[in-house]
Amino acid sequence: xxxxxxxxxxxxxxxxxxxxxxxxxxxxxxxxxxxxxxxxxxxxxxxxxxxxxxxxxxxxxxxxxxxxxxxxxxxxxxxxxxxxxxxxxxxxxxxxxxxxxxxxxxxxxxxxxxxxxxxxxxxxxxxxxxxxxxxxxxxxxxxxxxxxxxxx
Numbered sequence: 001x002x003x004x005x006x007x008x009x010x011x012x013x014x015x016x017x018x019x020x021x022x023x024x025x026x027x028x029x030x031x032x033x034x035x036x037x038x039x040x041x042x043x044x045x046x047x048x049x050x051x052x053x054x055x056x057x058x059x060x061x062x063x064x065x066x067x068x069x070x071x072x073x074x075x076x077x078x079x080x081x082x083x084x085x086x087x088x089x090x091x092x093x094x095x096x097x098x099x100x101x102x103x104x105x106x107x108x109x110x111x112x113x114x115x116x117x118x119x120x121x122x123x124x125x126x127x128x129x130x131x132x133x134x135x136x137x138x139x140x141x142x143x144x145x146x147x148x149x150x151x152x
Contacts, residue, residue, distance in 0.1 A: 024078035028087045035089045035102065035109070037078050042071035044078070044091055044102045046109050065108025067100065078102075 019039060026033040026046075033048040045068070047061040074093040081090070088103030091111055098114035 022077050024080050024089050026087050026089065027080040027083055029084040031087055033087065033104070035078050037076050037091055038070070039076050040073055042074060042076040042091060042093065042114075044068040044109050044111060046104055062104045062107060062109050065105065065110045067111035067113060068102055068109040071114065 022037050022039050024035050024037075026035065031048070033046055035044060035046045037044050043064050045061065045063055047059050050058050050060050052058045071093070075095045077092050077094060079090045079092055080086075088101055091100045091102050091114070092098070093114065096114075097116040097118070099116065100111045100114040102109055102111040104110075
């Protein structure tokens, strides 16, 4: 009985045209990484191609780590920036307007906490500890980049 119900739910999702995953490439010009998000749960992972001697190559995949796991149910997507040296993407919740930054750190995809522009209590609010000042940003100083992975 449970398998019939599960099969019915699966068929309903397929017939409704809802895609369970969305994909977006990393904007970094010399990185062949693609990110994947579960459009309902917001869980983010990533994969990229790598060379391996004696083979046609391998696919390295990075599972969800801190902050990249399932979130509150929503309608999630991925948006790459236009910054050609950026290896991460933005996870967006189209229902709430929340955004977080996701990138590969060591062997996992990690994401910052989700915030919206209306959040005044989050670390992205101007003048709070832990954020860059406008002077730092205008001088071209950017947040520290995560260490590169062996496949980069």
